[in-house]
Amino acid sequence: MPEITKLAHGVEGLFVENSRFNTTLVSFNFYLPLMHETYEENALLPYVLSSCSEEYDNFRKLNIKLGNLYGATLSTSNSKMMDYQCLNIAISVINDQYTLDGEGVVNEAAKLLASLIFNPALENESFRETDVNREKLQMLDRIKGEINDKRGFARAKAVSMLFGDDPYGVSRYGEEMKMEKVTGYDLYNAWERMLRTAFIRVNVIGAKLPNGLWNAVSSAFSAIKRDNVTEFKGFNTPAFKTEEKTDYMSVSQGKLVMGFSLGEVKAERDTAATTVMADIFGGGPYSRLFTNVREKMSLCYYCACQAVKNKGFMLVDSGVEAENSEKAKKEILNQLEIMKKGEFTxxxxxxxxxxxxxxxxxxxDSLSTLNAFYTSRAFDSSVSSPSELTKLIKQVTREDVVKAANNVTPLVTYMLLPEDK
Amino acid sequence: MEKTFIKGVSVPENCTKVVLDNGLKIFITEKKNFNTNYVIFGTKYGSIDTAFSKNGGEKVKVPEGIAHYLEHKLFESEDGDAFSRFSATGANANAFTSFDRTCYLFSCADRFYENLDILLDFVQNPYFTEQTVQKEQGIIGQEIRMYDDNVGWCVLFSMLGAMYKNHPVKIDIAGTVESIAKINAPLLYSCYETFYNPSNMFICVAGNVDTNKVIERIKNGIKPSTPVTIERDTFSEPDEIVKDYVERKMEIAKPVFCFGYKEKCDGERSLKDSLCSEILLDVISGDTSPLFEELINKNLVNYEFDSEYFQGNGYATPIWQGESDNPKDVADAIKAEVERLKKDGIDDELFESARRSLYGTAIKRYNGVEGIVMGLVDCAMFDNGPYDDIKILKDLKKADVEERLKLLDPQKTVLSVVYPK
Known part of the structure; x- marks a missing residue:
């Protein structure tokens, strides 16, 4: 059970002592309500914060600093998690004993990360126009570039069809029109709001806690009046939409994505059962979808499912020839029926x-998966470590799996097909 | 059997190298504090091996994509497939084929030795019939179609096609729908008998294992064999490029480009030369370079811009890939920066930042068993020692890197662009 330290109101430090890695990871996670009104400015914020700071006032200076810290990696992300928008800025750096001259780099990297978050490059209560415009162009390219990855594009379409107007349906980087309008002042407000109201979890995974890190974070927050802090109140499963849609594009391979409701998956036991159900249905190479749709029917190279349990839905996606898309869809539904009847072996x-x-x-054994595990469970005190999760999975019975399968309802089908078909 | 103990350099671990009498190379690194074990059983046989002779016999030409096809088919045996055997033990199994190698792998936390037995067994027991070979055409056909829609893949192969007149590196690893239609069971057996001889193979292991026990298990599981001599194609590739510019259109948001210099290359680059070229790329256009700053500030590239040193038997090219509205301007800027560096030399601070960064990357590889095994596979492929990269990076001089600039001839560049439709 990793140690959690309360650093300020709604600010926690989680230290996972793990000496098997040669590096240390320090990761700041900010959890904010997922809302249409603030999605784009929140999404842009971590990218601007990690591009420069008051001390390193352009990105090249910052990158040279990171290079000298033995290629310390600064990573940034924005994701939707339940009814929250999770902003993440993290640094990973090699441990001090591996440096060429024995110099200390871990504390310095942690200090650098904190300075990016708490001391950004500002001008008159606004982020600087050059920084905002530079990072905004990057975000706009990411938004427009979603079409480049046809599999991801088709999946995002299906999610958006499932969720309709619910903020969870917003594409990962936000809407282009709204992103274009974000200003330095908007970002300043978003930054101030994030530091004041976000539930904050600082994950440190490494051999030891960087000296004085918790004190530095506490002291940074002592100057901030924390109020309206994001609280975990469970998550909502919206009234999902039912829809079928086909788009045509100049592509070689068609994409078929089906969206399903998982029903009520809130209790620990249901979550574990749904994990196993989705795995037998379309997880590993032993799954029903892999062995039947791919191996027996040779319809595709991939056909897999992913259950997003903390938002109550599941996607199945496959890359297929246009003329086989209906056949593949029928077989996916047939395999789901087999799951519901408990006819899996x-x-x-x-x-x-x-x-x-x-x-x-x-x-x-992996720094990134371990960090993702704790980041996704910041609100979930029931599963405190990977071994707790294993215990829950081992308790799942065949009956639990059949019950979970019977809660699954097919709702949307999205197809992206070649134009000439 | 030859057995060598290799002490780690800068990292707290060691490696044991064994060469069996039949020529099979084995590398084992014990990681006692890890749960995961990772193993690759591989052969020095990839997509570029389309013409060869065995034991001085007649030269054979085989269809493009056959190494990859063989990889798919090896998972099947007379009484079921390897995936279902691994399913029973909980291992995560997979395989991949690249330009110069085919690797079969598994990772697992439990039942390691059982999994090792399965791996040894299925890789050494090919079973193909015309019917099972035929069945795979549909699955691999869909894999090829999937890559046909992948813009990064397409822009790279367009560039390689304009750079290499004869070398098969320009052909997609999986071949084409037409070339794989020519593959049959006798051809697969012929390739198998040549390249899957233990003298051309390697096994690399990292995890919570006992070195001596692993060696014994492998010795018992390897079938008796006589080493073979393989003569690979010399490719007769001219120094000149085919053409300096190619373009095509796809369903994407923004133009994507790939730009490279064709270096003169007869065999494979040494490890030191490859590391110097990687540092050189970082100096030319990495995050810390003046060129990257200029390209970002002029909005000529976005953060997708990246470079890699792409090399193997008979081919070597530094490659820049990214998105830009003006790919030709980016290519011109890279060429100008290369010429400037030839004239002015490399800045000391940039060299040191790039060297430290690459050193940090080498250290980070030892964070996980997968990274360690991938490094060991390179050692087996190119006859390097496991810690040679760290040793070289510790003593690398700026002049070594500057020397690599001489290979970049401005008359031998290729720009490949994919424009939106």
Missing amino acids: DDEFSASIIGICDSVKSLE
């Missing part, structure tokens, strides 16, 4: 339990 059931438990055990 004992071997498939046990392979899934063993496979999931083996993967969970390996979580602790």
Whole structure:
């Protein structure tokens, strides 16, 4: 059980002592309500913060500093998690004993990260126009570039169809028109609001806690009046939409994405059962979708499912020839029926339990997956470590899986097909 | 059997190298504090090996994409496929084919030795019939179609096609729908008998294992064999490029480009030369370079802009890839910067930042068993020691890097662009 330290009102430090890595990761996670009104400015904020600061006032100076810290990696992300928007800025750096001259770099990297967050480059209560415009252009390219990855594009379309006007349906980087309008003042307000109201979890994974990091974070927040702090109140499953849509584009391969509701998946036991159900249905190479749609029917190279349990939905996607798309869809639904009737084999059931438990055990051997594990469970005190999760998975029965499958309802189908078909 | 113990340099670990009497190379790194074990059983056989002779016999030409096809088919045996065997043990198994190698792998937390037995067994027991070979055409056909829609993949192969007249590196790893239609069971057996001889193969292991036990298990599981001599194609590739510019159109948002210099290359680059070229790329256009700052500030590239040193048997080219509304201006700016560096030399601070960064990257590789095994595979492929890169980077001089500039001939560049439709 990793140690959690309260650093300020709604600000926690989580230290996962792990000496198997040669690096240390310090990751600031800010959880804010997921809302249309603030989505784009929030999404842009971590990218501007991690591009320069008061001390390193242009990105090249900052990158030279990172290079000298042995290629310390600064990473930034914006994601939707339940009813929250999670902003993340993290740094990973090699541990002091591996530097060429024995110099200390971990504390310096942690200090650098804190300075980017708390001391950005500002001008008159606004972020600087050059920084905002530069990062905004990057974001606009990311938004427009979503079409380049046809698989991701089709999946995002299906999510948007499922969620309709619910803010979860917004595409990952936000809407182009709204992003274009974000100003330095908007970002300043978003930054001030983030520091004042976000629930904040600072994850440190490494051999030891950087000296004075918790004190530095506490002291930075002592100057900030924390109020209206984001609280975890469960998550809403909206009234999903039902829709079928086909778009035509100049592509070689068609994409088929189906969206399903998972029903009520809130209790721990239901979550574990749904994990196993989705895995037998379309997880590993032993899954029903892989062995039937790909291997037996040779319809596709991939056909897999992903259950987003903390938002109550599941996607199945496949890359298929246009003329096979209906056949693939029919077979996916047929395999779901087999799951509902409990006609999956004992071997498939046990392979899934063993496979999931083996993967969970390996979580602790990767810095990034371990960080993702704790980031996604910031609000969930029931599963405090990967081994707790393993225990829950092992308790799942065949009956639990059948019950979880019977809660699944097909809702949307999105197809992206070649123009000439 | 030859057995060598190799002590780690700068990292707290060691490696044991074994060469069996049949020529099979084995590399093992014990990571006692990890849960995960990772193994690759590979062969020095990739997509570029389209013409060869065995034991001085007649030269054979085989269809493009056959190495990758063989990889798919090896998972099948007379009594089921390897995936279902791994499913029963909970291992995560996979395989990949690149230009110069084919690798079969698994990772697992439990039942390591059982999994090792499965890996040894299925890779050494090919089973193809005309019917099973035929079945794979649909699946691989869809894999090829999927890559046909991948703009990064298409822009790279367009560039390689304009750069290389004869070298098969210009052909897609999976071949084409037409070339794989020519593949049959006898051809697959012929390639298997040549390249899957233990003298051309390697096994690399990292994890919570016992070195001696792993060696014994492998010795018991490897079938008796006599080493073979393989003569690979010499490619007769001219120094000149085919053409300096190619373009095509796809369904994307913004033009995507790939730009490279064709370097004169007869065999494979040494590790030191490759590392110097990687540092050179960082100096020319990395995050810390004046060129990157200029390109970003002029909005000529976005943060997708990246470079890599792409090399193998008979080919070597530094490559820049990214998105731009003016790819020709980007290519011109890179060429101008290369010529400036030839004249003015490399800045000391930039060299040191790039060297430290690459050193940090080498250290980070030891963070996980997958990174360690991938590094060991390179050692097996190119006869390097496991810690040679760290040793070289510790002593690397700026003059070594400047020397690599001489290979960049402004008359031998290729720009490939994919424009939006």
